[in-house]
Amino acid sequence: MITTFFAACVEAWQELRIHKLRVLLSLFGVGVAVCSLTVVVALGEMTSQGMRETFEREGGRAATLQVDLYPGTGAARDLGEVAAEVHGVAEEFGIGHTSLLVDTSLSTGADSQRSVSVRIVEPDYAVIHRQQPALGRWFAEGDGENRSPPIVIDSNLAERSGIDTSALPTTMRLPGAEHITATVIGVVEVPRLSGTESLFMLPSTAQSIDALDLSGTGVGAKLWVPDAEAELLAAQLEARLSKELPGYEVSAYRMDFFAGEEPDILAGLRNGLLGVSALILLLGALGLVNISVVTVRQRIREIGVRRSFGATGGRIFFSIVMESVVATFVAGVVGVVAAVLLLKSPLVTNLIGEIVTDVPPFPVSAALIGIGVSIAVGALAGVIPGAIAARVTIIDAIRQ
Amino acid sequence: MTEAPLIELAGVARAARLPDDSVLTILFRVDLTVRAGDHLGIVGRSGSGKSTLLNILGLLDRPTAGTMRWCGEPIERISARRAARIRGRDIGFVFQQFNLLPDRTARENVAAPLLYGTAGEFRRRNALAAEVLERLGLGHRIDAQPKNLSGGEQQRVAIARALVRRPRVILADEPTGALDIDTGRAVMDLLQQAAQEFGTALVTITHDPAIAARADHRFRLDAGRLVPEAQGSAVR
Known part of the structure; x- marks a missing residue:
């Protein structure tokens, strides 16, 4: 045969x-x-x-919970305090990966016409969103204590700011807060056609920038949880954080649309x-x-x-x-x-x-x-x- | 116990139905026995039934009447699939028009039957083909294609192809029909010599009495009737 x-x-x-x-x-x-x-x-x-x-980069891996925390009148608390409460509750629920997420922006250039998106995150954000820099590295524990605040920028911002990405880490004047010299530790790739310019920074860095007025703004958090328990945990987190942060409007829900499908x-x-x-x-x-x-x-x-x-x-x-x-x-x-x-x-x-x-x-x-x-x-x-x-x-x- | 003849025909007839529904009988009551090592010569005119007889002997066709045995076994008990296996293993054909596979080298042509052989034959096909070609004096032409070979060389390749699986019988249908007299004689010398060397029975069917006269046992086929010629008599 x-x-x-x-x-x-x-x-x-x-x-x-x-x-x-x-x-x-x-x-x-x-x-x-x-x-x-x-x-x-x-x-x-x-x-x-x-x-x-x-x-996954936008919404997170399965299952990612988004927690939105909006302060009511007179209830606003410091970003650091809110972060501490979120981490405390997450630890209590046995959630291993948690990151704050606050989207804001810095304006720069003549008449402040150039806007740079700022995403305030923590090291675990990279795990939850599969966010890996194409060059350099992501944030690590201890980066927040650096004298020159570490930032991760996108490829559009790097190109328009003339950053030599082959020699990371390097320094740059922070757009919109030029008196601060930040250390660019990583560069993430974004489609050139998107046209956006953005950077990631740690909460401790954000708190030191006057141009970023975070008082009274809503704070978000991302938590990576087991898929089967996501709905239950969302409800429990919502209840628990409402109790820990009185005066805050808390909502927790799944954010990993289309992940895995x-x-x-x-x-x-x-x-x-x-x-x-x-x-x-x-x-x-x-x-x-x-x-x-x-x-x-x-x-x-x-x-x-x-x-x-x-x-x-x-x-x-x-x-x-x-x-x-x-x-x-x-x-x-x-x-x-x-x-x-x-x-x-x-x-x-x-x-x-x-x-x-x-x-x-x-x-x-x-x-x-x-x-x-x-x-x-x-x-x-x-x-x-x-x-x-x-x-x-x-x-x-x-x-x- | 004597060994059964390779092929035995007794009262064999072959008839064919024509389009107008009439029946044409091509062979009438043919009796013929082929034993190992025999050389039979059958001479006959065109249309006498020579090719039909050869097809029956080569298990390419079957009689419509009479008895035929292959190595003692009635032909009716041999399936088409087994007949194909017997043809490949025990019967070698030499055709008038050589029927070499075009665009293949002499070696590929000779090796072609080994593609249907045993695993060992398949593995050693190139060496076996080269060896037979060498023995037939074509060692220097093994990579030549038929279009680059003379008629005599092509027929020698065809003989090599018929011999490569060491068959028990070679059926040669007008083997010199497409060759000039001298080349035809040389090819017949070679065919007889190779058949003897390989211990193979040889059945030559021809219209040329001189070719048939070379055989040990001679027959004349006349209008479908096979008549033996007396030993030593000239075949006309």
């Missing part, structure tokens, strides 16, 4: 080697279809992964593109069947001679199917390689980089799907010519 398989492969390879031009022409459609199918699958997966990462719109788009690719593949396969049937009719005498050597009808059928499979496998490999080269070309990588922050690696599953589909198409396209070849009458074939 194994010998039969290898022998059929050898036969198939000889046939393909001899009829290179025919094979090339017949497989062009299959190769292009496999390439486009692989590109679609890979793009879908890369976009899906990119969007998932974006959602594919958005419907993306699935629909991908299915649509897959349908188009399948149609292209079908047309390619029909072309292959057409050429294979004509070729088999031209090879009747050869098939008769092979039958005289002892090849059974079944073996002839298997050989013809294998010819088709080996050919489409080769076309599939070429198509997948072309797809990888296309998606990894600087032009496409830059284009994807404009839209998503991280360009995910080429998904192996897309390559496997491409190869698998090409083999399946080869097997299906080989059935009709194989059946014709197997039914050849030996005597008539040899006489031709």
